[in-house]
Amino acid sequence: MDTRSSSPEAATPSRRRFLKAGGLLSAAALAPGLTTGLAQAATVRPRATAGDIVMADAIDLSGWIRRRQVSCHEVMTAFLDHIDRINPKVNAIVSLQERDGLLKQADERDRQLRAGQYLGWMHGLPQAPKDLAATAGIVTTSGSPIFRNYVPKQDAIIVERVRRAGAILVGKTNTPEFGLGSHTYNTVFGTTGNAYDPSRCAGGSSGGAAVALATRMLPVADGSDMMGSLRNPGAYNNVFGFRPSQGRVPFGPSSEVFYQQLGYEGPMARTVTDLALLLSVQAGFDARMPLSIDQDPRSFATRLKRDFKGARIGWLGDFNGYLPMEAGVMDLCREALKGFEVIGCQVEEARPDYAMEQLWQTWLTLRHFLIAGLASGLYADPAKRALMKPEAIWEIENGLRISGADVYQASVQRSKWYEALRKLFQRYDYLVLPTAQVFPFDSVIHWPTEIAGRSMDTYHRWMEVVVGGTLSGLPVINVPAGFNAAGLPMGLQVMGPAQADLAVLQLAHAYEQATRWVQKRLPALIA
Template structure:
């Protein structure tokens, strides 16, 4: 509304707002750059979708004033016109409305991390992924909701409240990229960024029937931060409604940055190429619940096992396999390293009694676990982590990919802080119910979260597809083929039809 028809468009041929927000991100970029639609039309369509959907789920927070966003969109139209006059290309995300996850720093928009301590924090510099999205032409419209400090795979906090699942707002959206996954599922964003320490790109993707990718360690530079060598458990990556969209966003996010010396120096343009390839004879190892070690809610294993047939459809062979590793040791390794990192990051706030009183109990517990550790504890955990990597490396000599569920249960009641049991087995920590994701994190390998269909009650669940170190493109290729064969994402949220 209020926008002239794009150059070359026939009168009355403008797409409806709902059509624009339903396009893939690849289609949207093509439409903007060919001037089939203007950036102001795109912004208007997405803001209307947010007005319609966000009150039902609370996924996007810190939404910026409409007038300012429309002015930025108009500026993108002017920039595109100027670039076309001189034959210059614009970025793939030119004119895209984007809402970075609220763990990422954003100049001009509060970066609260879901914490009352930081509710008014205005960063002086963007995170690298935000910086790259802006350079590619995105317009930042707000943030996506996250648990406090990103801790826990359930998106609620004392600043903005709870994010509801895209398929049932009374259920958890997962986390910590819950707001991002729900925004994608309900067409409020074309693509989304997220971050992942303990399944935060994988579980919410599975629980909202979209895709989330935890890339190889170093693929997407994490920073700027004051510590650039130790923090290798949690970092950022892309989410999308399709693997192809996700890959294009990864092409924007990836690439070496001198501020993060461990980032991978490979051309990110590799992720813009077609993802089709032949998978005849490719070997997939199904790790499942690690021979009954992990408790699973009834329906999860059945739904995920049925999804494996789609790998066979594309030509893969699938067989059950188990790593030669003590899974109890893997969990204790996880507790040590996570406590060490969280204490390092949040220990300063914990040391101030007034700030500590504003931290959620789970954050306090994590810091206290970390403060109990000695140097020897951390080094031994790092050695055990290395042994786990080697155990997987041996499996990768026999299998091209390893697959397992992305969560041990279906989306639970959003009123809960965290599940206290799974199938009758008590959970002894606030995150034990997500133990299934720690293997991918500790190995530092690329892991793609893909939909696995719908379990009892019609709620979504997902799979993790793990590849060898730095085989990011290969993992995206098999995920793309699986997506085409499965067709799970053709089933959309009932909220979209309401």
């Protein structure tokens, strides 16, 4: 495996000249009134190559489009050519749309720019929503053969918002069936390979999104997270994945708007700045979703730089030995904590006053309850049930046996967990723990059945480390933590207090500047 230190700016001399001339987007995409001089000056700058385009950070690429240094047609062509080269090796993007139609949409974006119609910072950027998110006019399978030919008539809210901001949908990103499990494979499209070793698991359920990001087939990506599905694939592919505060990104439209509070959507990106910009599009109140947060999402499209001298971080680790960890995970994550110390943080051991085994039982009850509610109608049809994977059937059957009193008591326990964390946040500004308990494993294995000699009693027990973040409803981001001796990535979860999404992003940004893992280690497929 190629372990060379590499960065996008080192790719070619022409790219170095172009990046130096173009600079960061800064106000260019966010304050159109400031861009007139930039657009005029762009005429003397060198043109970007296709390699420049696909390797660029989203904030830079957006600025180049806004200043018309590159056309939307050129951007679309570069990405589609790159997808043609890379995607067959990893199988991250599915339901890829016809090239001619996509180029026509890109041409329309160029016409809009010439007419002074700028839709937003995603104007002309290619996007591929996760295959759980409804996309009007594009097949949405949810990774299930039951929905192999299902074409929604309405977009999911996050899809509505990126389209409105100017994005062009090139296809979808692969996901496990119904998003169940942290390993991206299904019988419709097959398995998605890890960006750093395609024979390994890509994580999930946003595995396709993370791999497409890491291999530069998308500038930014969306995902969803019930059991670490933004965090785990972020860790496994050396990118950032953010599970925002409960209600930050409206999850719908949906026939049920009050109880679906375990899984919701959020952004993924190769830089925290890009991630925050995508969140500024995804977030914000929607009257169809009454529990969505009514705060101005533009607050995320601001400078993230902040002083962290003296900030207090509580290291949760493996919860004092409760969680089994593959050899090397804890050592790598402890080493990665130095990235927080470099920026001035104080890190110390922390332990919540809560029985972690109780948290797992709480998780099982609430997850069974929700999945049974969502999919029991499919289960009731014998023909459709025959097409469902065993793990989905197991979840539904357990859910059908749960009583209302069981669900209420699980919610009480979830509330006690939130209170235990709230007390920790009276002492610490942030909490940190590993993102996964094992490194990316052989992709032919459905799920690890043992960790460090301890048997895993369910298909998802090996990802128990993410359950605390999910049940808390608090903002949690995966940040890259480096690589083991075999060149396989790992990550750290950074959790903040209730609705402190911006503060979590600011810490992640400072850590990113100190560590630069995304830039240091490119996937061998593109290095």
